[in-house]
Amino acid sequence: MLPRRLLVCAILPIACLASGCNDRDLGECNLGSLEGDEDGLPGPKAFDLVYNSIDGRPMFEGQALVQASCGNGSFCHAPSAVGAGRIGVPAGLDFDVQLACTDPSVDPTCANLQPCEGAGAQSPYCERLERLQSNRDTTASWGGDIMNEIRDGTMPPGAAGEQVQNDTPWIRPNLTELPRLDTKEGRDIVRNWLACGAPVVARTEIAPTPQNELAPCQSLEDEVCVYSGPQGDLPDPTWSSIYWSLIFTQCVTCHGPANSNLNSDDPNPANPLETGTIPGGASPQGFAALDLTGSDPADTSNWPSESHGALVDVPASAAGACEGPGVINVIPTDGPGSLMIQKMRAEQTCGREMPLGSGTQTISNAVIAVVEQWINAGAPND
Numbered sequence: 001m002l003p004r005r006l007l008v009c010a011i012l013p014i015a016c017l018a019s020g021c022n023d024r025d026l027g028e029c030n031l032g033s034l035e036g037d038e039d040g041l042p043g044p045k046a047f048d049l050v051y052n053s054i055d056g057r058p059m060f061e062g063q064a065l066v067q068a069s070c071g072n073g074s075f076c077h078a079p080s081a082v083g084a085g086r087i088g089v090p091a092g093l094d095f096d097v098q099l100a101c102t103d104p105s106v107d108p109t110c111a112n113l114q115p116c117e118g119a120g121a122q123s124p125y126c127e128r129l130e131r132l133q134s135n136r137d138t139t140a141s142w143g144g145d146i147m148n149e150i151r152d153g154t155m156p157p158g159a160a161g162e163q164v165q166n167d168t169p170w171i172r173p174n175l176t177e178l179p180r181l182d183t184k185e186g187r188d189i190v191r192n193w194l195a196c197g198a199p200v201v202a203r204t205e206i207a208p209t210p211q212n213e214l215a216p217c218q219s220l221e222d223e224v225c226v227y228s229g230p231q232g233d234l235p236d237p238t239w240s241s242i243y244w245s246l247i248f249t250q251c252v253t254c255h256g257p258a259n260s261n262l263n264s265d266d267p268n269p270a271n272p273l274e275t276g277t278i279p280g281g282a283s284p285q286g287f288a289a290l291d292l293t294g295s296d297p298a299d300t301s302n303w304p305s306e307s308h309g310a311l312v313d314v315p316a317s318a319a320g321a322c323e324g325p326g327v328i329n330v331i332p333t334d335g336p337g338s339l340m341i342q343k344m345r346a347e348q349t350c351g352r353e354m355p356l357g358s359g360t361q362t363i364s365n366a367v368i369a370v371v372e373q374w375i376n377a378g379a380p381n382d
């Protein structure tokens, strides 16, 4: 069986191949500046960066929108998609503009990169860089047709196309979300990016200092390299910090009882929600399987310390989908073996991903790493 998302591909330029399309004008190119200096021109800038909210990987805004909507490296306009996976997209029409390298801690072939000439051209990185550049050229040369399809609403295609776009929210350096391709602003970002020849971020490095985060890093020839970007504020690796920044805001809505205090004042000053809102009641099944609240429904002050006992060393509940030998919510010193971590990574073998709903991981790797750090330190009730 093909993954369901294959059925929803954007078959971009097929109609154009058959009938020959007139390119509507892509308009002016506003490149902007990689250093982020304000250059005064209004509208989107092709060099504006966004970050993948799961792994922090940077792309230019237009690059991210096209990558997310045209196959995301796995179907339709992706080189790795073959046969039925292309859903009729002709061979070679590849718009896969995924980075050729991330930092060496993620991909060891990205350590000690050499210029791509002579023997160096054969390195895995240089081969991936060449493929990226060729896909970028293909994307740029089809720019007018791509914009026609987007403007005509042929893309993104239908309700399922929505899901493709929603899989990974991209965040801007100011931590707001990148507009979607089906908004006027999203379309204009892609139009400008194509008008500028579809420049791509080719690889990343880890920023040596926080100040460097958004600056370009040292590049080889004909590539753009930028430092891995912001992930937002991270919790401390303590249960109370994790509780208030993650559990209370993203889990208690389902793992808590219906709460009459939904819109009223929680006397607890640590409550991060506006006007002291206390969430809960959204999923009776989730609440039956796991209660992440405390004994006083009107004052959340003790909720972190009291909910600790529902997770640590506690086997999965009969009310959930995971009850079975050895399935434990949090196993002190074993992050990867803990059901809670597996569910946050959407790699669990029972029940669903957490927070439930999107079918994929939605909490960033950086935040999950903090939770694992806490578990690996023995998951204390601190």
Ligand code: HEC
Residues within 6 Å of the ligand: 246, 247, 250, 251, 252, 253, 254, 255, 282, 283, 285, 286, 287, 289, 290, 315, 316, 317, 318, 319, 320, 321, 322, 323, 329, 339, 340, 343, 344, 350, 351, 352, 353, 354, 355, 356, 357
């Ligand atoms: C939209 C509702 C919803 C949200 C939000 C949600 N959960 Fe759940 N959760 C459920 C349901 C329903 C189950 C039981 C079915 C299953 O395991 O898939 C469950 C089960 C679990 C279990 C397994 C408990 C057991 O005993 O089987 C864990 C662990 C868990 N959730 C953790 C979390 C964490 C951590 C978050 C926040 C990051 C979260 N959940 C957010 C609905 C939700």
